[in-house]
Amino acid sequence: MAKSDSKGSTSASGKAIPYQDPHAVRDIRENNLEMAIGHEVRTLRKGLGITGSDLAAATGISLGMLSKIENGNTSPSLTTLQALARALGVPVTAFFRRFEEVRNATFVKAGEGVEIERRGTRAGHQYNLLGHIGKNASGVVVEPYLITLTADSDVFPTFQHEGLEFLYMLEGAVRYRHGDKLYPMEPGDSLFFDADAPHGPEVLETLPARYLSIICYPEKGKR
Secondary structure, three states, rough: OEEEEOEEEOOOOOOOOOOOOOOOOEEEEEEEEHHHHHHHHHHHHEEEEEEHHHHHHHHHHOOHHHHHHHHHOOOOHEEEEEEEEHHOOOOOHHHHHHHHOOOOOOOOOOOOOEEEEOOOOOOEEEEEEOOOOOOOOOOEEEEEEEEOOOOOOOOOOOOOOOOOOEEEEEEEEEEEEOOOOEEEEEOEEEEEEOOOOOOOEEEEEEEEEEEEEEEEEEEEOOO
């Protein structure tokens, strides 16, 4: 029998089960607000098994106006939406469920990441920011970096910050400290950890060393 708790889930075979299906597809969304509202009104009405005439009579909206709303040909007023919501037994916000807000993406060509200096950066630690999306629907900020360590790099800079961090080793080899543990990292190895503990590369074994660092933390004001 599969087990689950607040820390995650496991199958009967003991394998970890992710909380989300990374390949899941959500309901089809509309880019036009009127079409999204109309689609939802029609879906809710049919789900209740009532006709357009029934809904028009229950709301005081003409059948012609209701038809325009369901076909996305008009922008209903808030008063009209409230009447429809009462008749259909849903909150007004239900009509906006299929509206697709703009979702941003960042594409960075090889070698074109923005070189930046992070607080606590030491000599020989090169950070290339591979993308950034500001305010977004998830309420989570994600910062992907490509980090390069050279022969002149300082070791174990004891980074410590809020959020979670994921490392994926691409080249070279280091012993990476997290808290009181050291992890030998070679190409293909990964490390996922709570970034609030002291962490950083403590022993540089094969240089140059390159790894991806993906940091995520709550957007300010959304904790």
